[in-house]
Amino acid sequence: FSTGAPITATLFPGDGIGPEIAESVKQIFTAAQIPIEWEEHFVGKEVDPRTQSFLTWESLESVRRNKVGLKGPMATPIGKGHRSLNLTLRKELNLYANVRPCFSLPGYKTRYDDVDLVTIRENTEGEYSGLEHQVVRGVVESIKIITRQASLRVAEHAFQYAKAHGRKRVSAIHKANIMQKTDGLFLKCCREVAEKYPEITYEEVVIDNCCMMLVKNPALFDVLVMPNLYGDIISDLCAGLIGGLGLTPSCNIGEGGIALAEAVHGSAPDIAGKEELWEMSESCCGMSSGGGWVRCWNLVDWRNKHRNSSLNVEFGDAKNMANPTALLLSAVTMLRHLELNDKADQVQNAVLKTIAEGKYRTIDLGGKSSTTDFTNAICDNL
Amino acid sequence: FSTGAPITATLFPGDGIGPEIAESVKQIFTAAQIPIEWEEHFVGKEVDPRTQSFLTWESLESVRRNKVGLKGPMATPIGKGHRSLNLTLRKELNLYANVRPCFSLPGYKTRYDDVDLVTIRENTEGEYSGLEHQVVRGVVESIKIITRQASLRVAEHAFQYAKAHGRKRVSAIHKANIMQKTDGLFLKCCREVAEKYPEITYEEVVIDNCCMMLVKNPALFDVLVMPNLYGDIISDLCAGLIGGLGLTPSCNIGEGGIALAEAVHGSAPDIAGKEELWEMSESCCGMSSGGGWVRCWNLVDWRNKHRNSSLNVEFGDAKNMANPTALLLSAVTMLRHLELNDKADQVQNAVLKTIAEGKYRTIDLGGKSSTTDFTNAICDNL
Ligand SMILES: CC(C)[C@H](C(=O)O)[C@@H](O)C(=O)O
Numbered sequence: 001f002s003t004g005a006p007i008t009a010t011l012f013p014g015d016g017i018g019p020e021i022a023e024s025v026k027q028i029f030t031a032a033q034i035p036i037e038w039e040e041h042f043v044g045k046e047v048d049p050r051t052q053s054f055l056t057w058e059s060l061e062s063v064r065r066n067k068v069g070l071k072g073p074m075a076t077p078i079g080k081g082h083r084s085l086n087l088t089l090r091k092e093l094n095l096y097a098n099v100r101p102c103f104s105l106p107g108y109k110t111r112y113d114d115v116d117l118v119t120i121r122e123n124t125e126g127e128y129s130g131l132e133h134q135v136v137r138g139v140v141e142s143i144k145i146i147t148r149q150a151s152l153r154v155a156e157h158a159f160q161y162a163k164a165h166g167r168k169r170v171s172a173i174h175k176a177n178i179m180q181k182t183d184g185l186f187l188k189c190c191r192e193v194a195e196k197y198p199e200i201t202y203e204e205v206v207i208d209n210c211c212m213m214l215v216k217n218p219a220l221f222d223v224l225v226m227p228n229l230y231g232d233i234i235s236d237l238c239a240g241l242i243g244g245l246g247l248t249p250s251c252n253i254g255e256g257g258i259a260l261a262e263a264v265h266g267s268a269p270d271i272a273g274k275e276e277l278w279e280m281s282e283s284c285c286g287m288s289s290g291g292g293w294v295r296c297w298n299l300v301d302w303r304n305k306h307r308n309s310s311l312n313v314e315f316g317d318a319k320n321m322a323n324p325t326a327l328l329l330s331a332v333t334m335l336r337h338l339e340l341n342d343k344a345d346q347v348q349n350a351v352l353k354t355i356a357e358g359k360y361r362t363i364d365l366g367g368k369s370s371t372t373d374f375t376n377a378i379c380d381n382l
Numbered sequence: 383f384s385t386g387a388p389i390t391a392t393l394f395p396g397d398g399i400g401p402e403i404a405e406s407v408k409q410i411f412t413a414a415q416i417p418i419e420w421e422e423h424f425v426g427k428e429v430d431p432r433t434q435s436f437l438t439w440e441s442l443e444s445v446r447r448n449k450v451g452l453k454g455p456m457a458t459p460i461g462k463g464h465r466s467l468n469l470t471l472r473k474e475l476n477l478y479a480n481v482r483p484c485f486s487l488p489g490y491k492t493r494y495d496d497v498d499l500v501t502i503r504e505n506t507e508g509e510y511s512g513l514e515h516q517v518v519r520g521v522v523e524s525i526k527i528i529t530r531q532a533s534l535r536v537a538e539h540a541f542q543y544a545k546a547h548g549r550k551r552v553s554a555i556h557k558a559n560i561m562q563k564t565d566g567l568f569l570k571c572c573r574e575v576a577e578k579y580p581e582i583t584y585e586e587v588v589i590d591n592c593c594m595m596l597v598k599n600p601a602l603f604d605v606l607v608m609p610n611l612y613g614d615i616i617s618d619l620c621a622g623l624i625g626g627l628g629l630t631p632s633c634n635i636g637e638g639g640i641a642l643a644e645a646v647h648g649s650a651p652d653i654a655g656k657e658e659l660w661e662m663s664e665s666c667c668g669m670s671s672g673g674g675w676v677r678c679w680n681l682v683d684w685r686n687k688h689r690n691s692s693l694n695v696e697f698g699d700a701k702n703m704a705n706p707t708a709l710l711l712s713a714v715t716m717l718r719h720l721e722l723n724d725k726a727d728q729v730q731n732a733v734l735k736t737i738a739e740g741k742y743r744t745i746d747l748g749g750k751s752s753t754t755d756f757t758n759a760i761c762d763n764l
């Protein structure tokens with residue numbers, strides 16, 4: 001890969017702050033002379049007013065063809081009949097493993113300074129099956145599906161990842177003491193895969209216990225692999241340890257070797273000058289990686305009518321305030337996937353150095369810099 | 383209640399360290415002249431070798447009759463056909479709400495010094511339905527059940543609790559953006575109940591977001607109410623913030639006004655001088671409330687055969703080392719339930735003072751005291 005011919009990668013800047021932080025990545029990649037040509041597609045809530053399409057076939061084909069891409073945050077419209085674009089992408093591209101490295105940022109102080117772990121989340125089934133129904137009035141059920149195929153696949157990815165990155169231990173997270181069949185099957189698959197990697201320590205940790213240990217002593221963990229919902233919960237918990245979703249990279253691994261890196265924070269319409277009420281369950285905006293409160297907008301209209309809540313922050317008009325770190329570090333995982341490790345190190349070091357120096361930090365990190373000032377500072381540090 | 387006639391309360395000392403920490407409660411209650419007569423029943427793995435019964439009808443009847451009780455940790459035997467005694471009690475006594483106050487202990491340093499919240503967990507349904515099956519080879523499903531009745535009941539308890547304890551906010555924790563029907567019904571019920579308590583702020587927080595915020599800034603939360611599994615996860619996470627399950631009280635509210643307080647940590651056979659391999663998914667021993675690693679024993683035999691793991695600690699012979707704090711503070715919640723508030727304050731203050739003074743602390747808290755020395759110190763502080 002590293003011999004010069006440019007690699008084409010798909011770029012979905014996304015909604016809200018998405019285009020601003022995507023701009024930041026492009027600028028830094030150009031400055032670092034990274035041989036990537038972006039194929040940009042506008043997936044998200046502002047696409048094509050004529051067809052009301054949020055996601056086109058061409059956009060999906062672009063990722064399938066390039067096998068590598070980067071996506072910003074995408075909002076989901078409120079109301080029935082709109083499916084989360086994030087979930088649609090996971091499904092359409094069969095993005096079976098969501099990999100989130102999580103490490104303390106040198107010089108950016110939180111209550112923890114010793115976090116260095118990776119969560120690997122099964123991303124296609126489990127509690128996200130979409131199977132739910134009312135049994136009788138007042139009694140509803142939802143179905144969690146665990147398959148051998150998906151469990152083996154994500155476990156294999158976890159051990160391969162551990163091996164490739166020199167990591168020593170894989171912990172499978174579960175609640176098999178209660179869900180003996182579903183989580184039991186997940187564990188069985190992990191054990192099968194573990195047998196093939198004798199050099200890597202394998203262990204199993206019950207999810208409640210895992211969360212307690214993570215907040216007490218995250219240094220005990222290395223690579224964690226788990227079913228979908230546990231991954232959702234634990235990866236956010238881990239992000240909280242080091243400052244928030246505005247700082248943590250993520251990469252989705254899909255069928256046929258696809259790698260779609262993504263910033264998992266929300267589109268933060270409040271700091272992108274947008275006023276509409278779109279669903280913000282995909283909240284956790286770039287803004288809130290620092291000390292602020294992360295809003296929970298998915299029930300925002302109901303709540304706004306009924307209660308005042310500290311969870312709600314008014315939409316503002318601010319622009320050029322977003323922190324591009326999560327998207328940048330996600331782009332770095334993409335470079336590593338392409339085995340452009342020197343370039344990956346170069347960008348990552350420049351980002352971390354800029355944050356550590358502290359002179360240029362975005363507002364969410366307690367600084368005063370705009371997105372562009374922060375980006376320029378990173379370019380200077382390349 | 384407080385007029386002198388003694389109240390009869392059931393006591394299940396439980397397994398492992400259970401009898402030692404129950405002894406500590408009895409001693410302190412006597413010293414504080416609390417008008418309680420214990421009706422002691424030995425529920426747990428060492429009961430009645432002739433009948434192989436772990437739980438007798440008389441024990442259940444005792445709680446039903448007294449309506450108030452205290453239980454220590456109970457181990458669950460490894461192997462099929464043995465049901466967790468904790469789960470059996472929840473089911474038989476219809477213990478629908480598990481209430482866990484969680485607050486930073488003055489003078490006992492963790493990374494957090496500002497925790498003061500209460501988790502209220504639906505305790506009878508959700509992911510704990512026990513409904514699981516194989517659909518076809520390699521595909522298994524488990525069913526989560528949410529009912530209107532159980533959701534209203536736990537929500538009602540949460541708001542009543544908030545009101546009675548002068549708490550200002552109730553947050554319902556959910557993943558209704560994914561499980562719209564099940565968690566959606568749960569939220570709908572919470573909203574209905576919230577309408578009746580206009581003086582209490584009600585809000586809804588997505589579970590992943592909630593975990594991130596809890597580790598960043600737990601002071602944002604007050605009372606949290608949630609379905610079963612989320613409660614399992616979040617209550618342990620919260621316990622981790624203040625030091626571990628060895629320090630957090632818990633009380634189960636059941637049908638007909640039953641209150642069964644319990645220490646939710648495990649039976650810690652390693653420090654109770656036991657050698658058998660019993661299932662320790664109910665691990666998190668009193669020992670590990672301090673800096674140590676909490677073991678995950680539920681797959682211990684498989685793991686011991688296959689891997690060395692730092693999760694495994696050898697069984698020892700130590701005795702009189704357990705920290706009775708969680709059981710003591712649980713007993714305090716029982717006193718509050720009985721509206722013996724002066725006595726509750728007296729015991730709680732003596733426990734906290736002893737820990738704060740730091741002269742007598744059990745080993746898990748970095749001290750050197752035995753259970754009995756710590757207990758005597760608390761009696762002196764009454
Ligand atoms: C927005 C939501 C549907 C999504 C999820 O639950 O997977 C998000 O929390 C994430 O982690 O990507």
Ligand SMILES: CC(C)[C@H](C(=O)O)[C@@H](O)C(=O)O
Pocket residue numbers: 177178208466468469614646663664665
């Ligand atoms: C031991 C286990 C079955 C139990 C649960 O999952 O409820 C425990 O974790 C708890 O919180 O009481």
